[in-house]
Amino acid sequence: MLAKIGQKILALMVISILAVTCQAQQSQAVKLHKHFSLAAFGSGSGNDCWGYVSPSGREYAIMGLNNKVAFVEITDPANSVIVGSVPHTASLWGSVKVYNGVVYAVTEATGTGIQVIDIRDIDNGVITLVRTIASPGRTHNVVMDDENGFLYTVGSRNGTGTTMCFDLTDPTNPVQVGPASMTTNYHHDAQIVTYDSGPFAGKQIWYGFSENRGIDIYDMTNKNNPVMIKRVIYPNMGYCHQGWLSHDKKYLYVDDEFDESNLQVPTRSLIFNVEDPLNAYYVGSFTTGLLAIDHNQYVDDGFVFQANYRSGLRVFEVGDNPISPIQTGWYDTFLADDNRGYDGAWSCYPFFPSGTVLVSDINTGLYILDVTEATTRRKPAADFSLLRASVVSGNLASLEASDGNELRLSEVGGSSPDGSAAGIETSANAFDSSPDRIEVKVVSRAASGGYRQRIRVFNWTTNSYDEFSSEPFQLASTTRTVVIANQANRYVQPGTNAVKVQIKWFADVRTVARLQAGIDEVSFKFVR
Ligand SMILES: [Ca+2]
Ligand SMILES: [Ca+2]
Ligand SMILES: [Ca+2]
Numbered sequence: 001m002l003a004k005i006g007q008k009i010l011a012l013m014v015i016s017i018l019a020v021t022c023q024a025q026q027s028q029a030v031k032l033h034k035h036f037s038l039a040a041f042g043s044g045s046g047n048d049c050w051g052y053v054s055p056s057g058r059e060y061a062i063m064g065l066n067n068k069v070a071f072v073e074i075t076d077p078a079n080s081v082i083v084g085s086v087p088h089t090a091s092l093w094g095s096v097k098v099y100n101g102v103v104y105a106v107t108e109a110t111g112t113g114i115q116v117i118d119i120r121d122i123d124n125g126v127i128t129l130v131r132t133i134a135s136p137g138r139t140h141n142v143v144m145d146d147e148n149g150f151l152y153t154v155g156s157r158n159g160t161g162t163t164m165c166f167d168l169t170d171p172t173n174p175v176q177v178g179p180a181s182m183t184t185n186y187h188h189d190a191q192i193v194t195y196d197s198g199p200f201a202g203k204q205i206w207y208g209f210s211e212n213r214g215i216d217i218y219d220m221t222n223k224n225n226p227v228m229i230k231r232v233i234y235p236n237m238g239y240c241h242q243g244w245l246s247h248d249k250k251y252l253y254v255d256d257e258f259d260e261s262n263l264q265v266p267t268r269s270l271i272f273n274v275e276d277p278l279n280a281y282y283v284g285s286f287t288t289g290l291l292a293i294d295h296n297q298y299v300d301d302g303f304v305f306q307a308n309y310r311s312g313l314r315v316f317e318v319g320d321n322p323i324s325p326i327q328t329g330w331y332d333t334f335l336a337d338d339n340r341g342y343d344g345a346w347s348c349y350p351f352f353p354s355g356t357v358l359v360s361d362i363n364t365g366l367y368i369l370d371v372t373e374a375t376t377r378r379k380p381a382a383d384f385s386l387l388r389a390s391v392v393s394g395n396l397a398s399l400e401a402s403d404g405n406e407l408r409l410s411e412v413g414g415s416s417p418d419g420s421a422a423g424i425e426t427s428a429n430a431f432d433s434s435p436d437r438i439e440v441k442v443v444s445r446a447a448s449g450g451y452r453q454r455i456r457v458f459n460w461t462t463n464s465y466d467e468f469s470s471e472p473f474q475l476a477s478t479t480r481t482v483v484i485a486n487q488a489n490r491y492v493q494p495g496t497n498a499v500k501v502q503i504k505w506f507a508d509v510r511t512v513a514r515l516q517a518g519i520d521e522v523s524f525k526f527v528r
Contacts, residue, residue: 029329029374030313033077033356036063036366040082041070048095048141048296049360051349052103054123061349061358062103063366064094069105070366071119071127077356077368084127086117092362097144097151102130102171104151106139113137114153118172130172136164143190148204150177150223154187162186163208165223178223185210189242189296192220193249198276205229205277207252209240215254217277234270234282238262243270244299247432250275251283251322253304255294260340267308269294271323286325288314290338296347301528302431303328303375305357307345311338313359313367315374319431319497329374333361355436355528375528381426384522387504388412389422392516399426399522402443402479406518413514421451421515423504428524430497434489439525440482440501446473447516450509455482458500461490465502473505477520499524 038046043065052060060083061072070085088094091109098104101120106112113134119127140155149168156162161181166174187208194204206218206226214233220226238258245252252272259268267288274280292311297304302319312332316325334344342362349358355375359367380400386409394407411422430438442455451473456465468482482501484491491499503522505515 025332026335027329027331029371030315030331031370031373032331033074033368033370034080035364035368036072036080036082038065038363038365041065041068041085041365043067043070045092045362046346046360046365047093047362048347049349049358049366050096050098051352051358052098052101052119052122053353054101056123057353058123059352059354059356060119060122061366061368062096062098063360064096064105066090066092066094069094069096069103069115069117071122072366072368074352074356074358074368077354077370080368083122083125086115086127086129088112088115093140095139095141097142099144099146099149099151099168100171102168104142104144104174106136106142106153108138108140108157110138112139114139114142114151114166114174116172116174133166133174135176136161141189143192145192145194145204147194150192150204152182152190152192154190154208157186163190165220178226182220182223182226183208183210183216183218184228185213185216187216188240191244193245195249200277207243207245207274209242209254211239212237214240215243215252215272215280217280230278230280232272232280232282234272236263242296244297244304245274246299246318246322247301251318252280253297253299253318255297255306257293257295260291260293266290267292267294267311269297269306271325283323286316288327288330291340292338292344293340293342295345298348298350300350301434303350303528305348305350305371307348307359309346310334310336310341310344312345312361313348313357313369315371317375317377317431320377320379320429328377329371331359331367331369333359333364333367372527376525377431378523378525379428381522381524382428384424384426387423387425387502388414388416388420389424399519402477402521404520406520408516408518410516411514418504420504420506422517423502424519425500425502426522427498427500430492430499430524430526432528433492433494433497435492435526435528436485436488437527438484438488438491438499439527440499441479441521441523441525442482442503442519443477443479443521444473444503444517444519445477446475446505447518448512449475450507450511451515452506452508453480454504454506455480456502456504457482457484457491458502459490460493472508473517477518
């Protein structure tokens with residue numbers, strides 16, 4: 001009997017270990033807020049997704065499904081609720097975008113056109129199908145130029161053109177402009193951006209993903225005369241599918257849907273240098289190491305969010321490592337395997353101000369995810385300079401971790417404009433220009449009492465240092481973490497993303513001729 005109970009306990013232990021193992025494999029550094037199955041929507045399959053923030057700041061997921069477009073309020077993500085939906089002709093393929101509270105939905109069902117859906121009063125549950133524009137017919141995707149108020153349909157196979165442009169001056173009444181097709185060839189998806197500097201300043205530049213032809217870059221500024229300015233090719237082109245530019249428009253991250261199968265390689269995502277669009281070129285590729293095919297991916301700040309079919313959502317840091325992305329987390333929505341196959345995660349949406357991320361899955365519906373951990377990155381000080389101090393021992397590497405290996409400094413005499421005895425100035429680059437939060441950790445100690453340690457961070461808006469900490473400088477090694485959670489972007493240097501910090505020691509009571517101090521760690525944490 002005891003032996004049997006022992007076996008049962010053992011079996012239970014094995015089961016719980018397996019359960020823990022399975023959970024560990026399903027996600028890393030990404031947590032589930034809430035999941036809506038296809039049954040919850042009354043649908044057979046999922047496709048695209050996008051997001052909307054109402055004027056009151058409430059957040060909504062827009063979920064593309066085979067038979068409808070559904071709207072889910074995610075303001076309180078763990079208690080997300082389906083608000084309503086608009087039905088359409090059945091199709092596996094659909095796409096949605098939104099402009100000024102008006103949603104444009106297309107599908108590849110013959111003759112669908114564009115559904116124009118007014119959600120400007122969605123806070124009160126009002127969702128209205130205003131009209132359907134028949135002219136593009138069956139359409140693969142919609143591309144939005146938010147800055148200039150133009151909608152593009154791409155991949156229209158049986159309409160008048162493959163890429164059509166609509167003026168959204170009246171968002172509920174799009175008016176077609178330009179030629180029947182803005183592009184010569186079929187474009188499956190695209191991103192359009194307006195440059196504010198360089199040779200294309202003021203120009204609306206289009207990155208079109210054109211199947212086995214590569215990336216077609218167009219100047220779409222003159223709607224009556226769209227001009228292809230460059231075609232970019234790359235090794236082993238299969239099906240150039242979709243892509244998104246980095247925050248600074250220097251890099252373009254692209255997915256090809258056929259290369260994994262053609263080359264029999266793990267997920268291959270492509271990186272292009274597009275600093276000069278006229279001389280854009282292929283830089284290299286990156287991978288999750290799994291077999292799954294990469295699908296829609298978007299770049300928000302310093303991170304790439306990929307919906308990779310059978311391996312689910314994959315998060316990469318590219319802010320600091322643009323050509324060698326580092327995978328920082330994932331959430332697998334297709335648990336059976338990570339193999340090649342056109343099922344699982346179709347798309348994702350990472351652009352909500354709250355940081356919440358959506359994943360739309362073909363087989364299992366909508367996921368509302370918390371990616372905070374995957375998008376929080378720590379890095380050590382990149383440099384230091386001495387302020388009225390000389391190095392006794394140690395170097396920059398001493399600052400990397402709290403390990404007893406200190407940068408030891410000795411005060412250098414002479415007058416000091418601000419009365420400080422000694423200190424250092426140090427910096428690190430944020431992953432993007434607008435982190436949600438910056439933390440600076442300082443581990444240090446004084447060799448004698450009577451001093452005060454002040455930590456200041458440079459405010460690039462006011463061009464002066466702001467003080468975040470002032471306290472007695474301890475004889476015992478002490479950790480002080482400065483947290484900047486309010487308007488953190490003011491502390492990030494435009495262009496370089498540098499965050500600059502001063503650690504200074506002031507004599508409250510002068511106890512020694514020359515202060516000696518040790519710093520064991522200076523590190524930065526950036527939260528998206
Ligand atoms: Ca690929
Ligand atoms: Ca999987
Ligand atoms: Ca150290």
